[in-house]
Amino acid sequence: MLCAMGEFDLIARYFTRPATRAVLGVGDDCALLQPAPGKQLAISSDMLVEGRHFFADVDPLTLGHKALAVNLSDLAACGAKPLAFTLALAMPRVDEAWLAAFSKGLLALADAHGCELVGGDTTQGPLNICITVFGEVPVLNGKSQALLRSGAKAGDDVYVSGTLGDARLALEALRGTVPLPPGLLAQARRRLEQPTPRVALGQALRGIASAAIDVSDGLIGDLQHILRASRAGATLETALATRLVAACAHPDWPGIGIGAEKQLEFTLAGGDDYELAFTAPASAREAVQAAAKQAQTPVSRLGRIDADPGLRLLDAAGALIERRYASFDHFA
Secondary structure (H helix, E strand, O other): OEOOOOHHHHHHHHOOOOOOOOOEOEOEOOOEOOOOOOEEEEEEEEEEEEOOOEOOOOOHHHHHHHHHHHHHHHHHHHOOEEEEEEEEEEEOOOEHHHHHHHHHHHHHHHHHOOOEEEEEEEEEOOOEEEEEEEEEEEEEOOEEOOOOOOOOOOOOEEEEEOOOOHHHHHHHHHHOOOOOOHHHHHHHHHHHHOOOOOHHHHHHOOOOOOEEEEEOOOHHHHHHHHHHHHOOEEEEEHHHHHOOOHHHHOOOHHHOOOOHHHHHHHHHHOOOOOEEEEEEOHHHHHHHHHHHHHHOOOEEEEEEEEOOOEEEEEOOOOOEOOOOOOOOOOOO
């Protein structure tokens, strides 16, 4: 339903809630957050733009979920506990039905992670959603426990959480380049539109993982951010990676005609997975699995960190793969 609701009525009706963890929340010029003693603030922003990050006909409930999920995923990669977030929302017109569904999806995920909406802005314009999220990480004996990209060392194992490639599979199906039967499309589309931020795993990996990043633009590209920051290289076993496409277990998978090469591309360079890629010493394998169990999130070991720069991909026979896979780049 379209209406002539004003900006402040819109905020009051759909996005204002009593502050619980913040000192001051929605309704003033600034929100006020008080970090707990012995904690650091972790802050991240992400923007979702219609036509670039999501289709115009996306369900607003799932869009609300994803808008916050991609930010919570950044906190997860840092090992941070969510605290609060702000929302900047541009929209062409006030559509109450759209706002009701969007805010429901957004705030349901926020409630699930104890992350409260404390402020933001609204304006008229092309549909654009920008969220800034705040979390906290402990400081022990003067040292931050945050997971960074810069700590990977030669000999460390390379891991990824959950599954990879299903979001890209859904994207290609929605673009019309891959035919998917309805059941398989619905399964893959949930991974594209309602990703699961691995917040519990990130916190469980503090003190275990040597480096971490969330997989938003594709495993290959995101892992290389770790390699650059850590001044290291890596070797990945691609046969292990391709087993992570959850759609492969669907009964309709054998009939859709996705070859091994395309499956590998979706897994390594698909993007929108919002899993965690991380490294840990080989001596910490039991600790990694204990953290995964604690977080109720499966993790898979895909390779190792090398002293020599560069990223090497091996096939099932251990031979070097010469093809190069490009992850998503907004300006490429």
